[in-house]
Amino acid sequence: MTIRVGILGLGMMGKFHHDTYAKVKGARVEAICEVDPKKRQGIIGHGFGEINVSKLRVYSQAEALFADPALDMIDVCLPTYLHAKYTVAALKAGKHVVCEKPMARTSAEAKTMIEAAKKSGKQLFVAQCIRFWPSYAKARELVMSGKYGKVLTARFCRMSGLPAWSWENWLHDPAKSGRAALDLHIHDVDFVQYLFGKPKSVLSCAGGLKKGCLDHIITSYEFGKDQLVSAEGAWEYASAYPFAMTFSICMEEATLDMTRDTKLYLYPLRGKAAEVKVPAGDGYFHELSHFVQCVRSNRGSDVVSPESAMNSVKILEAEVESARLSKPVSVRC
Numbered sequence: 001m002t003i004r005v006g007i008l009g010l011g012m013m014g015k016f017h018h019d020t021y022a023k024v025k026g027a028r029v030e031a032i033c034e035v036d037p038k039k040r041q042g043i044i045g046h047g048f049g050e051i052n053v054s055k056l057r058v059y060s061q062a063e064a065l066f067a068d069p070a071l072d073m074i075d076v077c078l079p080t081y082l083h084a085k086y087t088v089a090a091l092k093a094g095k096h097v098v099c100e101k102p103m104a105r106t107s108a109e110a111k112t113m114i115e116a117a118k119k120s121g122k123q124l125f126v127a128q129c130i131r132f133w134p135s136y137a138k139a140r141e142l143v144m145s146g147k148y149g150k151v152l153t154a155r156f157c158r159m160s161g162l163p164a165w166s167w168e169n170w171l172h173d174p175a176k177s178g179r180a181a182l183d184l185h186i187h188d189v190d191f192v193q194y195l196f197g198k199p200k201s202v203l204s205c206a207g208g209l210k211k212g213c214l215d216h217i218i219t220s221y222e223f224g225k226d227q228l229v230s231a232e233g234a235w236e237y238a239s240a241y242p243f244a245m246t247f248s249i250c251m252e253e254a255t256l257d258m259t260r261d262t263k264l265y266l267y268p269l270r271g272k273a274a275e276v277k278v279p280a281g282d283g284y285f286h287e288l289s290h291f292v293q294c295v296r297s298n299r300g301s302d303v304v305s306p307e308s309a310m311n312s313v314k315i316l317e318a319e320v321e322s323a324r325l326s327k328p329v330s331v332r333c
């Protein structure tokens, strides 16, 4: 069975997903929907290239995409503040939905998406791609194996310049994107939750607070254990600064590290350091392959449930509150 996909929003991420589905077994993009006439012709702009739309059904209104009877699944690659509205509508129209991260602008909106999925009986997947990123997934597998003892400290970082490509500059508007805290740092918030579970509380500090922008956030996560877990995300760096995602996880018997380059290394307490081999492909390929297989076998995802994606937004909301109050904030999820 081939899952027939319609992509809603063909900006940077819609283009990435479009290209990725071509490599994913059991799925085919059959339709796209875009409000921008140039993008409807396949011209994405901002250096993201072009796609051939000649064999696709092309829509300018989401309602028409959702009404296309030949589609099984809608892939929502819209600006974050539109995720909830259009995901709920797609589910109501009887489609399975993949929604880009962060799940929604607020956890309250995310809740409406979960309720809509339950009512519709259709699958809802949130594209928290770092859970599927080979080096991160492998690091988690090694930590969970217990082979190297308990985690003593873990540190996750994600830095970039200010994104310059977004439609109507929505990424620059804190009310629409949540700026670096929600748009960028959520990747590490989500991975921290995936690796360690829900924190009891968070302690954050942030840059850009006075402008309401949260363009640099540093958080320490409290799990009630003798462990230091932190994550830092920023996008106020110069535009020439190359995007970087890094982490190091120090365990009793070894340290895992992806800070020197994009490769994962294991440094045992005794013995030689070694590169850890990871599966080929990026997180987008592995997450979409996984979601497509879930739909084909009519099951939810055991890697990223909608509830856990909503909880990542809740944890982030606690971080924002902590940064504003300059004190630890309990996480309520």
Ligand SMILES: NC(=O)c1ccc[n+]([C@@H]2O[C@H](COP(=O)([O-])OP(=O)(O)OC[C@H]3O[C@@H](n4cnc5c(N)ncnc54)[C@H](O)[C@@H]3O)[C@@H](O)[C@H]2O)c1
Pocket: 008, 009, 010, 011, 012, 013, 014, 033, 034, 035, 036, 039, 060, 061, 062, 077, 078, 079, 080, 082, 100, 101, 102, 127, 129, 165, 166, 167, 168, 170, 183
């Ligand atoms: N997983 C990742 O690594 C990753 C990376 C970048 C962005 N994202 C997420 O993907 C989402 C999209 O981000 P982006 O960078 O692609 O933004 P973007 O601005 O490049 O793309 C959004 C697209 O949606 C279109 N659009 C807006 N309203 C529409 C509507 N009602 N109907 C149809 N089309 C509409 C716009 O014209 C634009 O092309 C965001 O939630 C973002 O956080 C995820």
